[in-house]
Amino acid sequence: MSERARLLLPIADDELVLGWRNSEWTGIAPFLEEDVAFSSIAQNEIGHARALYQLVADELGTTADELAFDRSPDEYRCSRLVELRLVPDWARTIARHYLYETADAKRLEELKASDDPEAAGLAEKIDREEAYHRMHAEMWFERLNDEPRFREALEELRPLVDERGEHGPELAELWEEMTVVRRSVAGATW
Amino acid sequence: MVTAAEVWDALAEIPDPEIPVVSLVELGVVRDVAVENGHVRVDFTPTFLGCPALEVMRDAMAERIRALGAEPEIRVRTDDAWSSDRISAAGREKLRAAGFAPPAPRAEGGPTLVQLQSTVFRCPYCGSTDTRLENLFGPTPCRSLRYCASCRQPFEQFKTL
Numbered sequence: 001m002s003e004r005a006r007l008l009l010p011i012a013d014d015e016l017v018l019g020w021r022n023s024e025w026t027g028i029a030p031f032l033e034e035d036v037a038f039s040s041i042a043q044n045e046i047g048h049a050r051a052l053y054q055l056v057a058d059e060l061g062t063t064a065d066e067l068a069f070d071r072s073p074d075e076y077r078c079s080r081l082v083e084l085r086l087v088p089d090w091a092r093t094i095a096r097h098y099l100y101e102t103a104d105a106k107r108l109e110e111l112k113a114s115d116d117p118e119a120a121g122l123a124e125k126i127d128r129e130e131a132y133h134r135m136h137a138e139m140w141f142e143r144l145n146d147e148p149r150f151r152e153a154l155e156e157l158r159p160l161v162d163e164r165g166e167h168g169p170e171l172a173e174l175w176e177e178m179t180v181v182r183r184s185v186a187g188a189t190w
Numbered sequence: 191m192v193t194a195a196e197v198w199d200a201l202a203e204i205p206d207p208e209i210p211v212v213s214l215v216e217l218g219v220v221r222d223v224a225v226e227n228g229h230v231r232v233d234f235t236p237t238f239l240g241c242p243a244l245e246v247m248r249d250a251m252a253e254r255i256r257a258l259g260a261e262p263e264i265r266v267r268t269d270d271a272w273s274s275d276r277i278s279a280a281g282r283e284k285l286r287a288a289g290f291a292p293p294a295p296r297a298e299g300g301p302t303l304v305q306l307q308s309t310v311f312r313c314p315y316c317g318s319t320d321t322r323l324e325n326l327f328g329p330t331p332c333r334s335l336r337y338c339a340s341c342r343q344p345f346e347q348f349k350t351l
Contacts, residue, residue: 033325036335040327047240047331051268121269128271128300128351129238129331135303136326 012052013078019045073175080160095153101137207243211288218276235272238331293348313338
């Protein structure tokens with residue numbers, strides 16, 4: 001695996017998987033504004049994943065779709081945090097959102113200083129969009145900060161941010177959902 | 191043989207797929223046009239990476255260039271971060287006239303929640319700054335939702351990026 005793949009695939013996998021998880025709130029969020037917000041955030045994350053996969057794919061001579069969907073679940077390098085299916089638990093969803101955006105900001109800052117000019121440039125681009133996700137997460141953090149359920153969710157989920165070893169069964173289930181159409185017609189390009 | 195100026199003129203006629211009052215050139219997504227031996231290379235910077243209009247823009251540009259009798263190459267530049275500051279003055283005015291509040295200039299370090307929750311944003315309908323943030327997110331990745339307390343009109347605010 002190339003240096004670029006080692007650097008970018010965990011980020012791309014996180015964004016892809018979290019994008020799917022966030023989209024699970026579409027239509028059923030606690031109120032309309034959050035329906036719009038989580039759908040929009042999901043759309044952004046999938047867009048980031050695509051651009052990151054594309055950069056790796058250019059180097060490896062493959063495609064973004066193949067990297068995103070044609071690996072087996074155990075090859076994904078996403079963290080345990082993003083795998084969890086949290087619907088309909090809003091407190092844990094917001095806790096994950098806050099923990100993820102905080103960790104992602106730090107990671108993007110490091111990537112912006114990378115020796116790989118394309119990766120650094122893409123990190124700058126992604127970071128500008130993520131600024132809105134962070135503002136949204138901060139807004140909710142302030143709003144729920146005194147809620148015991150939210151504090152408990154933060155404590156429960158915090159250790160999972162950097163856990164990138166074994167995946168839980170939820171990733172394999174999500175992978176089935178993500179790839180079912182792609183796998184339905186052998187050799188099809190979508 | 192086609193010239194770069196002719197290509198720029200052709201691209202300036204392509205409307206944005208989602209906000210058709212502005213053209214791709216006014217939106218500032220075309221960074222460079224290079225013409226060589228009937229081959230036209232366009233450097234294109236996406237607005238938001240998850241924007242579904244990106245493919246439509248790319249295809250529309252390629253089609254216009256082919257119509258000029260040249261071979262297009264649309265190079266997507268993700269290493270050159272597009273900013274809402276690249277929307278031209280004419281583009282901003284067209285956005286406002288269509289009911290989209292144009293983006294505020296990008297400050298060093300980007301927008302902050304305190305700034306977005308303040309009342310510095312002007313209603314595109316009545317001009318009042320008595321407006322409040324309703325939602326950071328809107329119907330497309332590039333827009334937020336605000337409400338004007340003066341004319342009681344919700345409106346869409348182009349995000350500062």
